Amino acid sequence: MSQTTAPFHTPADLAEALRLLAAHPEAVPVAGGTDLMVAVNYRLTRPAAMLDLTRLAELREWTDEGDAIRIGSGVPYARITAELATVLPGLAAAARTVGSPQIRNRGTLGGNLATASPAGDGHPPLLATGADIEIASARGTRTVPVEAFFTGPKRSVLQPGELITAVTVPKAAGPQQFLKVGTRNAMVIAVCSLAVALDLDARRLGTGIGSAGPTPLTAPDANLIELPWGRTGLFNDALAEEFGRRVAAAARPIDDVRGTAAYRRHALAVCAARALRRVWTAAHGGSGR
Amino acid sequence: MPEPAANTFAPPQTPTPPTRAAGGVGTPRPGGVGSSPTRPDAEAKVNGAFDYASDLEFPGMLWGHTLRSPHPRARIRAIDPAAALAMPGVAAVLTAADVPGKRHYGLIEADQPVLALDEVNYQGEPVAIIAADTLDLARLAAAAVAVDYEVLEPRCDPEAAVEAGDYFRYQPVRLGDPDAQQPAAVVTREYVVGMQDQAPLGPESGIAVPALDGGVELYVATQWVHADLEQLAPCLGLEPDRVHMAIAGIGGAFGAREDLSVQVHMAMLALATGRAVKMMYDRAESFVGHVHRHPARMRYEHAADADGRLLYVKARIVLDGGAYASTTEAVVGNAASLAVGPYEVEHVTVDAWGARTNNPPCGAMRGFGGVQTCFAYESQMDALAEALGLDPLEFRRRNAVAQGSKLITGQVVDAYDPGRADRGRPFSPLADMLGRVKDIPVPAVPVGRDIVDLPGGTGNTTHGEGVRRGVGYGVGLKNVCYSEGFDDYSTASVRLELVDGATVAYLHTAAAEVGQGHWSLQAQIARTELGVDRVELLPNDTKAGSAGSSSASRQSYMTGGAVKAACEAVRELWRDRDLADGPIEATRVFRHRATKPMDPVTGQGESHVQLALCVHRATVDVDVELGLVKVVDLTCVQDVGKIMNPVALEGQIHGGSAQGLGLAVMEEMITRDGRVMNASFTDYLIPTILDMPRMRLRIVENADPEAPYGLRGAGEPPTLSSTPAIVAAIRDATGLPLNQIPVRPEHLTAHFGRQP
Structure with missing residues (x-):
């Protein structure tokens, strides 16, 4: 005997997957494998068993639910960018920044959530728009608001035997922005990132912060900034900068090899001010892209 | 108006029918010198069929793995391999006690233990080696080896090491009397260069196969197989003729494959087990399994007179050699002799050290001691030009070396046509190149750019907000x-x-x-010299004589020279013989002109063979609020003596420039207390295609009368000059002094003050 091979379960549909997961709670689900297989190849993790999600057609579709888009957890980033840019511009912009084209063809939003890295690119737009995470197990299905999903660095409410099946994201009710700061112009882990969603009718602002705390964060105080709703001309740089200050204050960054805490706060303030200017301008007829 | 990606070379040559013994320079041949025939390895490398060293397999082979020290400095009290040896499928666990021959090896000085003896001196130092049925099992077994360490405080400050006299080499240069001068302008600055990694995409790998005669055969990715053999045979306790080595497919090198890595270890395991043993590092191990570019701390004082002529230069250069010697001695020689670059100056004080610390060992990397000082002296040339109110190119032109100039070592620049003059003055290739770069317009700012063309790229950080453009120049002088x-x-x-x-x-x-x-290139030379079309390359192995290293931009010159000489010999024999009577063979050894060591006190001496020049102009867009940089153009003028292969040459210039770009804005092995913090491609960033601009190249051919075909080594010079050009451009955009590379976003935004 030199080496045992870990069992690799290959369910054909969701029901079978949940049954297998209940019977083998040690099995690690794998979809795109873009996070997990790196860890496996480096022997950072040695899964006792794996559960292949790639045959589950249910997870690989998105549907229009009227006010929201329900995205199967197995939909790769490349499809989010290509197919959902109009209805979910913030998430599509974030998906565009993930890894390389090869990674975006395989990596999934569900995998991003399951890994629950504070640097996950998909998380800030979900926080900014108030998305819901759908989690299934043999016992049934539960829905967790995204702001309650993350519990620590690479930790979430996901329990053994549970599988993320979908993410329901409200359709954009106004301009959205996603900005990701990295020391390389592509294919880089975020030094920090920021998503902003503006809803003019509901007079609501949403924020999501990445890579600047133990989990992805929202900036509740920044969301409540007094904007000159209905009076476009009264928007000014001071407001944008105040928004930036509030976003920076909501962050809980650390110093690490990717950047310093001080830089992350500074960059978030700059990004937030730019993002608010862009969404406000776009909402009032300008080009905010 | 869109610029072409590169300049155009000579049109394709028309085929000439093969004639008997019709070769020789000046005889154009398809696929000969000056053309760009399809590389023999091109198709296999593109379609994935190429056998890299990591792809090799041998029936019944074992996998080797290295147990490395987690501590930068520790005493080893005991090693207990019992638990690992008890694992089924583990064939051997070897430690220093099992080294059959010499316990140490090294390229210049044999100071590096094959396996740690009673102490470890850097994080990642090999402590034990394991052979097992699978790689995974070998790794698990390594984890089961119990090593009792007494952890010691690492010495990580190279300045403190120099103070304590703990260095591999000190090399001064003394010329004239700097202190007696009356300068009109003086600039004094300190510069810091981070530790760059060669980051070859192919990891260290190879296979060792026991031979029937008690010897061993090795197939390994290496830059210089004979130097490997010379170092490893004594460690194995074998006569050199019992060790046969062949070069396996190499996935990039850049200096990282000069020192031994897997060689002795896999050979020891093969000899101990009587079975073939394969070793292959993963990326994390590769980052600690080879040497790096020396980090540097430098203090420079440059002075000029009112006419914009350099009066004196004083430089204090401390390179961190890390734990073992590797090639630090030679790197220090280069840093000292090239310390002021290609400029005339009569009064010089240079003090250069290669410190010994408990940081990762440093050695060869593209540019080899020329890169660090080039960043410093080019930054100084800009600063001094500004102090004098002179254009940076004009200031360089006034001080450029010419035919007959002396370098600071006293070496006379004699590598150009002695009869050639420029308006009555000796010909200055550098002045000519500076003029050429000036004549190429700086690219205009395009309208309606996509975010991928802006700093931050797909990160969508700017739509133009905070973006300022800057332009900068860099000149590099490299010995070949x-x-x-x-x-x-x-x-x-x-x-x-x-x-x-x-x-x-x-x-x-x-x-x-x-x-x-x-x-x-070898095949091209043979076609040109022999007038034949079909050239076959035999395996590169130790059955051939030494070719020296694929380093120091030397292989076109040296092995190109040897192939040319052997072909000429065959051609001569062919004149009097008919091939129908049998093959014609010749072997030739080619040497370049002799050089001299630097004087240990004054640094004087004709120490270099050939000098190569490269000039870069960088244009950057900087998001000055976020500190993000996009290099939008690199224009390069390089003197290569003779264009041997246009496509390969462009590749060298593009690649060398990209590696210099990496050092300018992103590439750094970060260490804390001797520990590497970013041994992965997640956090050690190298430029992507979105970071590297299209280049505009102007290739100059000032033939070197001493060199085969007049060629000058081309691989390294662009690595020197692109870095200071890019940093100068960022300075131009931001107005910040920027004395440290890589330039990080924090360096560009720190002046915004303490944000909330």
């Missing part, structure tokens, strides 16, 4: 071939024979094809 009296040579054998009626030339050398296109 091995310096300071080293007996540098290469060997080539050529056999010409009739195969099914066709004339075929077989070439045999031990020169490493590291990706630069050397296989093509």
